[in-house]
Amino acid sequence: MNRSVLKTAGHSFRSKNMSKRVQNITVSAIKEMMLLASDIEEPFLLAQGIPAEDTPDHVKKAIIEAVNGPHASKYSILSGLKECRQAVATRYKRKYDVNFDVNTEIGITAGAMEACMISCLATINPGDEVILIAPCFSSHIEQVLTSGGIPVFVDTDEKNGWCLDMNKIKKAITKKTKAIIVTNPSNPSGAVYSESEIRELAKIALKHDLFIIADETYDFLTYNKIPFFSFCQIPELKKNLILIGSSSKEYSMTGYRIGWMICENDILNQLFKLHDATTVCACVASQFGFIAAVNGPQDSVIELVKNMEERRDLICKRLDKVPHLFKYYKKPQGAYYILPEIAFPHKDSIQAAFEIQKATSVVTVPGVAFSPMGEHHIRMSFGGGAVRGPKGKDLINQAFDKLEEWGKKYI
Amino acid sequence: MNRSVLKTAGHSFRSKNMSKRVQNITVSAIKEMMLLASDIEEPFLLAQGIPAEDTPDHVKKAIIEAVNGPHASKYSILSGLKECRQAVATRYKRKYDVNFDVNTEIGITAGAMEACMISCLATINPGDEVILIAPCFSSHIEQVLTSGGIPVFVDTDEKNGWCLDMNKIKKAITKKTKAIIVTNPSNPSGAVYSESEIRELAKIALKHDLFIIADETYDFLTYNKIPFFSFCQIPELKKNLILIGSSSKEYSMTGYRIGWMICENDILNQLFKLHDATTVCACVASQFGFIAAVNGPQDSVIELVKNMEERRDLICKRLDKVPHLFKYYKKPQGAYYILPEIAFPHKDSIQAAFEIQKATSVVTVPGVAFSPMGEHHIRMSFGGGAVRGPKGKDLINQAFDKLEEWGKKYI
Numbered sequence: 001m002n003r004s005v006l007k008t009a010g011h012s013f014r015s016k017n018m019s020k021r022v023q024n025i026t027v028s029a030i031k032e033m034m035l036l037a038s039d040i041e042e043p044f045l046l047a048q049g050i051p052a053e054d055t056p057d058h059v060k061k062a063i064i065e066a067v068n069g070p071h072a073s074k075y076s077i078l079s080g081l082k083e084c085r086q087a088v089a090t091r092y093k094r095k096y097d098v099n100f101d102v103n104t105e106i107g108i109t110a111g112a113m114e115a116c117m118i119s120c121l122a123t124i125n126p127g128d129e130v131i132l133i134a135p136c137f138s139s140h141i142e143q144v145l146t147s148g149g150i151p152v153f154v155d156t157d158e159k160n161g162w163c164l165d166m167n168k169i170k171k172a173i174t175k176k177t178k179a180i181i182v183t184n185p186s187n188p189s190g191a192v193y194s195e196s197e198i199r200e201l202a203k204i205a206l207k208h209d210l211f212i213i214a215d216e217t218y219d220f221l222t223y224n225k226i227p228f229f230s231f232c233q234i235p236e237l238k239k240n241l242i243l244i245g246s247s248s249k250e251y252s253m254t255g256y257r258i259g260w261m262i263c264e265n266d267i268l269n270q271l272f273k274l275h276d277a278t279t280v281c282a283c284v285a286s287q288f289g290f291i292a293a294v295n296g297p298q299d300s301v302i303e304l305v306k307n308m309e310e311r312r313d314l315i316c317k318r319l320d321k322v323p324h325l326f327k328y329y330k331k332p333q334g335a336y337y338i339l340p341e342i343a344f345p346h347k348d349s350i351q352a353a354f355e356i357q358k359a360t361s362v363v364t365v366p367g368v369a370f371s372p373m374g375e376h377h378i379r380m381s382f383g384g385g386a387v388r389g390p391k392g393k394d395l396i397n398q399a400f401d402k403l404e405e406w407g408k409k410y411i
Numbered sequence: 412m413n414r415s416v417l418k419t420a421g422h423s424f425r426s427k428n429m430s431k432r433v434q435n436i437t438v439s440a441i442k443e444m445m446l447l448a449s450d451i452e453e454p455f456l457l458a459q460g461i462p463a464e465d466t467p468d469h470v471k472k473a474i475i476e477a478v479n480g481p482h483a484s485k486y487s488i489l490s491g492l493k494e495c496r497q498a499v500a501t502r503y504k505r506k507y508d509v510n511f512d513v514n515t516e517i518g519i520t521a522g523a524m525e526a527c528m529i530s531c532l533a534t535i536n537p538g539d540e541v542i543l544i545a546p547c548f549s550s551h552i553e554q555v556l557t558s559g560g561i562p563v564f565v566d567t568d569e570k571n572g573w574c575l576d577m578n579k580i581k582k583a584i585t586k587k588t589k590a591i592i593v594t595n596p597s598n599p600s601g602a603v604y605s606e607s608e609i610r611e612l613a614k615i616a617l618k619h620d621l622f623i624i625a626d627e628t629y630d631f632l633t634y635n636k637i638p639f640f641s642f643c644q645i646p647e648l649k650k651n652l653i654l655i656g657s658s659s660k661e662y663s664m665t666g667y668r669i670g671w672m673i674c675e676n677d678i679l680n681q682l683f684k685l686h687d688a689t690t691v692c693a694c695v696a697s698q699f700g701f702i703a704a705v706n707g708p709q710d711s712v713i714e715l716v717k718n719m720e721e722r723r724d725l726i727c728k729r730l731d732k733v734p735h736l737f738k739y740y741k742k743p744q745g746a747y748y749i750l751p752e753i754a755f756p757h758k759d760s761i762q763a764a765f766e767i768q769k770a771t772s773v774v775t776v777p778g779v780a781f782s783p784m785g786e787h788h789i790r791m792s793f794g795g796g797a798v799r800g801p802k803g804k805d806l807i808n809q810a811f812d813k814l815e816e817w818g819k820k821y822i
Contacts, residue, residue, distance in 0.1 A: 006680065014677035017589070017622065019558065022533040027680075027687045031489040038488060048486060055484040063696070064475050073466040074798050075459060075665045077449060078442040110521045110668065110690045117689045121557065122433040126537070142688040146532065147430065178428070211428065254486045255695035257521065257668075266425035269417065269438075276438045277553040278528045279521045283694035284666035285474070387485050 003138075003368045005032035008350050025145045028138040029369030030379075033353065037363040043389045044399035047363040049187065049336060050385030051252045052392040053307065055289070056300040059251055062292030063285050072285040078276050080108025080260075084287040087294035088245070088260045095219070098232050104265040107272060108287060110279045112217050112246035112259035116181075117143045118274035119213050119242045119261065124149035128178035131169065134371035135162070135339060137187045137215065141371065149178065153371045161330035162189035162339075164197050169204060179211035180204075185218040185228070188339045188370045188379040190332020192222050195229035202237040212237065217246040217259075220301060222334040223309045232262070239264055242271075249336075250301055251293040252385070256286035307392075308336050311382040314393055318400035325407045326378065336383040339367060342376050344410040349375055360402040414549075414779045416443035419761050436556045439549040440780030441790075444764065448774040454800045455810035458774040460598065460747060461796030462663045463803040464718065466700070467711040470662055473703030474696050483696040489687050491519025491671075495698040498705035499656070499671045506630070509643050515676040518683060519698060521690045523628050523657035523670035527592075528554045529685035530624050530653045530672065535560035539589035542580065545782035546573070546750060548598045548626065552782065560589065564782045572741035573600035573750075575608050580615060590622035591615070596629040596639070599750045599781045599790040601743020603633050606640035613648040623648065628657040628670075631712060633745040634720045643673070650675055653682075660747075661712055662704040663796070667697035718803075719747050722793040725804055729811035736818040737789065747794040750778060753787050755821040760786055771813035 002008065004026040015023055026032075033047045066072040071081075079085065085106040092098050100106055109115040116139065124130060126148030132140055134153035144151045154172045156162040169180075182201060185192045193201075205212045214231040222228050232243050246259040259282075261271055316331050319340060326340035346352040349366035356362050356378070367377030384392040413419065415437040426434055437443075444458045477483040482492075490496065496517040503509050511517055520526040527550065535541060537559030543551055545564035555562045565583045567573040580591075593612060596603045604612075616623045625642040633639050643654050657670040670693075672682055727742050730751060737751035757763040760777035767773055767789070778788030795803040 011680055012677045013680045014675070017534065017620065018678070018681050019532065019534055019536050021536075022681045022684055025684045025688065027489065027684050031687050031691070034488060035490070050485050054481075055478075060478050063478050067466075067471050067474050067478070070465075071798065072666050073663055074461050074796060076798075077445060078438065079446070110525075110694075113691050114521075114689055121430065123428065123430055125430050125432075139688045142684065146685065146688060209428065252484055255483050255692075257690065257692070257694045264425070266423045267429070269422055269424045270429050270433045273433055273436045273438050273553065274557065276442050277436065277550045277557060278525055278689060279668065280442070280524050281666075281668070283521075283668045283697055285696065286694055385485060387482065387487075 003029060005029045005036065005350055005366065009036060021146055021148065025142040028142065030138060030365050033363050033365055037357070040361050042361060044362040044395060044402060045386035045389055046380040046399055047365050049381045049383045050254050051249060051304060052384030053252045053300065053304045055252045056293065056296070058296040059253065059289045059293045063289040066285045066288035072288065074284065076281045076284045076287060078272055078281055080282060081284070081287045083291045084108050087291045088262070091294050092232060096230055096233055100262055105262055105268060107261050107268055107275060108282045109259045109261060109275060110282045111248060111257045112215060112244050113139060114275070114279055115244040115259050115261040116140060116213065116215060117146070118271050118278060119244065120144055120147040120149065121274050122270050123211050124178055127176065129174060129176040130178055131172055131180040132371065133164065133182055133186070135188055135367065135374035136181065136371050137183045138369040140181050140183070153373060155373045156189065156191065159329045161333060162186060162191035164193060166200050173208055177208060177210055179213055181213045181215065183215040185222060185334025187218065187335050188337045188374065190335050190337050192226050192228065192334040198229050198231060199234060202231060202234045205240050206237060209240065211240055211242060213242045213244065215244045217249060218335040219245065220250045221305055221308060221336065223312060226333050242267065247290045247293060252304065253289060256283065256289055258282055258286045258290045311384050311393060311396060315380065315382040315396050318396060322404055322407050324410045325403060337379055337381050339374065339377045339379050342378055344407065349377060353378060359406045362399045362402055414440060416440045416447065416761055416777065420447060432557050432559065436553040439553065441549060441776050444774050444776055448768065451772050453772060455773040455806060455813060456797035456800055457791040457810055458776050460792045460794045461665050462660060462715060463795030464663045464711065464715045466663045467704065467707070469707040470664065470700045470704045474700040477696045477699035483699065485695065487692045487695045487698060489683055489692055491693060492695070492698045494702045495519050498702045499673070502705050503643060507641055507644055511673055516673055516679060518672050518679055518686060519693045520670045520672060520686060521693045522659060522668045523626060523655050524550060525686070525690055526655040526670050526672040527551060527624065527626060528557070529682050529689060530655065531555055531558040531560065532685050533681050534590055534622050538587065540585060540587040541589055542583055542591040543782065544575065544593055544597070546599055546778065546785035547592065547782050548594045549780040551592050551594070564784060566784045567600065567602065570740045572744065573597060573602040575604060577611050584619055588619060588621055590624055592624045592626065594626040596633060596745025598629065598746050599748045599785065601746050601748050603637050603639065603745040609640050609642060610645060613642060613645045616651050617648060620651065622651055622653060624653045624655065626655045628660060629746040630656065631661045632716055632719060632747065634723060637744050653678065658701045658704060663715065664697070664700060667694065667700055669693055669697045669701045722795050722804060722807060723747070726791065726793040726807050729807060733815055733818050735821045736814060748790055748792050750785065750788045750790050753789055755818065760788060764789060770817045773810045773813055
């Protein structure tokens with residue numbers, strides 16, 4: 001199944017002398033749509049997940065102090081500044097009352113993305129199967145393929161808010177299964193898996209001695225006060241867990257590239273080998289920003305979650321008015337994405353996203369990027385952030401004004 | 412041959428369920444020595460290559476402006492800010508009078524390291540052979556191994572300043588050879604390959620249709636006005652060239668993590684797939700810093716090269732006084748490393764580096780990290796930068812005072 005927007009758009013990719021792995025993968029359609037959007041003069045960017053809120057002032061101040069100080073110009077230690085690892089530990093202690101050893105269990109990376117890539121490279125041998133909860137985050141597919149693994153997509157129940165089907169997961173496990181990658185809350189579906197679902201997944205992983213690679217980038221972002229349960233709250237899973245997080249969304253720091261990985265020391269020492277050969281260390285000034293973010297006031301996070309919930313309600317309200325274009329079953333419970341089904345006549349989700357973009361300058365992401373189950377869907381972010389064009393509620397309203405106008409022909 | 416310092420030091424690495432590739436590689440001994448050094452209260456850091464000079468003020472100012480501006484908090488486009496790609500193009504136009512297309516031939520990465528890693532992943536299939544000019548940069552070995560490639564070390568002529576032996580290179584080429592990785596000026600040897608050597612390498616690559624992956628991070632840094640000739644000055648090589656560079660050393664920006672890759676568009680489109688799934692984009696505030704660095708005054712670079720030459724002369728003068736400890740044949744011609752042979756009784760270079768570190772708090776890098784040819788050598792950086800302890804000439808002088816004192820027992 002072709003999931004490359006750029007290929008469809010006619011970009012050229014050399015095959016001669018290039019590795020098989022790179023020919024098997026694609027740029028995430030999220031970024032592909034952003035690349036194509038760079039030609040649009042006034043775009044409405046619902047594609048990439050960026051918070052509308054700015055980086056908190058005290059975080060900016062700390063970054064500026066670091067730039068003026070003696071450390072930012074120089075590499076940090078491979079594992080990240082000790083104060084930065086301490087900030088990660090503090091975050092998890094505060095949020096989950098779970099303790100991690102600053103010296104042996106935490107590594108700072110150039111965003112959660114690097115942590116996911118090296119976790120895959122460190123655990124997956126060619127031919128190993130990796131279970132992905134579908135629809136899944138697009139880059140996880142590429143990371144599994146880059147490692148030579150075989151993505152095994154286990155579909156969720158769309159009509160019930162994309163919830164898990166444990167029987168399907170159990171049935172998907174074979175002797176070749178190496179890991180389950182879980183993004184919770186889910187990007188792109190907005191599902192939040194419950195404590196009992198997470199515990200059940202952990203049980204399955206332990207029974208079959210699989211790794212859980214848990215991308216919990218959106219753990220702070222659930223709506224209607226739905227509780228979030230982290231894999232790190234299950235002590236017996238620790239030996240099989242690689243827990244990944246990011247400062248990007250919680251502190252509106254997507255451009256600063258700070259993420260982390262948390263696991264037992266003998267796994268972390270393996271991950272560091274790949275981290276070292278990939279980025280050496282995360283941007284040091286950004287590390288100082290994250291230290292300030294965790295240790296400073298958290299009002300900005302509370303405000304951000306509140307705003308996100310309002311934007312979620314707004315995008316759902318606007319979607320409700322165009323059932324001839326898009327159909328969804330339940331409001332997202334977490335993260336800032338919604339993945340409605342395409343209701344207007346179309347060939348596939350790439351062509352549908354192209355048609356929307358061409359006709360309205362509204363930039364979305366074709367669902368096929370998120371597994372075959374995502375086909376015939378479109379992902380929209382209500383994060384409200386955009387590198388260009390309107391932002392926040394204005395962005396959602398103006399994008400849907402355009403969509404409504406254009407969609408009249410399908411009524 | 413064990414090239415892992417941490418393994419020797421007793422750190423634990425899980426093998427169960429981890430991928431073969433990660434078990435085949437190691438953290439670069441450079442960073443391993445830095446990790447072990449974090450326990451030393453007053454270290455003399457000759458291990459990691461960091462310039463003593465600070466990031467130029469106009470670069471810092473631009474980063475701060477970016478932090479206060481609207482863009483730094485958000486992802487840049489995957490390929491990097493257009494102005495940042497333009498800065499790379501400007502740099503090469505100014506330095507080599509070579510034109511690159513800003514829109515199709517340049518990608519910004521999280522340091523040269525990311526560019527090297529993804530260049531390997533994008534070109535090397537399991538079992539492919541890759542020629543490394545030995546002694547070679549340690550991380551290039553890990554990047555080849557991560558990609559499933561077989562490093563083929565072609566030794567250079569130590570007594571003649573580590574110059575190339577073209578016959579050895581030609582003989583090393585087999586049907587399986589996929590690429591030649593060339594670091595020029597060389598890290599760790601300090602050799603600078605001449606125009607005729609570079610042209611000869613290009614000829615060999617074209618004859619056998621191999622990629623040249625050229626890490627020219629130190630292209631601005633040669634001594635005694637030795638001219639530097641870049642692979643990009645050979646137009647007919649372009650279709651087989653991936654050219655990699657970095658802002659880290661030229662503008663003292665190691666902590667900011669900005670590098671780049673330049674190649675034909677159909678290769679670049681492949682590299683972007685891996686870049687996207689690895690780091691998304693380079694730190695955006697850092698990108699603004701690099702734009703200012705290239706477009707601003709270049710006095711700092713002239714000053715840095717002058718200081719480096721003085722530090723090179725100083726470290727050679729100090730080495731000349733301890734022939735019972737270290738032996739070298741020629742002064743480094745470029746970069747800021749010297750790789751003397753170990754002259755005191757020792758088992759291997761890891762044990763030698765450990766002994767030095769324990770006895771003197773002087774942190775160096777065991778030569779075995781840089782290929783088997785590097786064994787029985789020690790790499791020292793005269794960059795003069797250090798995250799802790801003395802810096803610049805003080806660092807070199809104090810480190811060698813310690814070494815001299817300790818080394819009396821070997822006279």
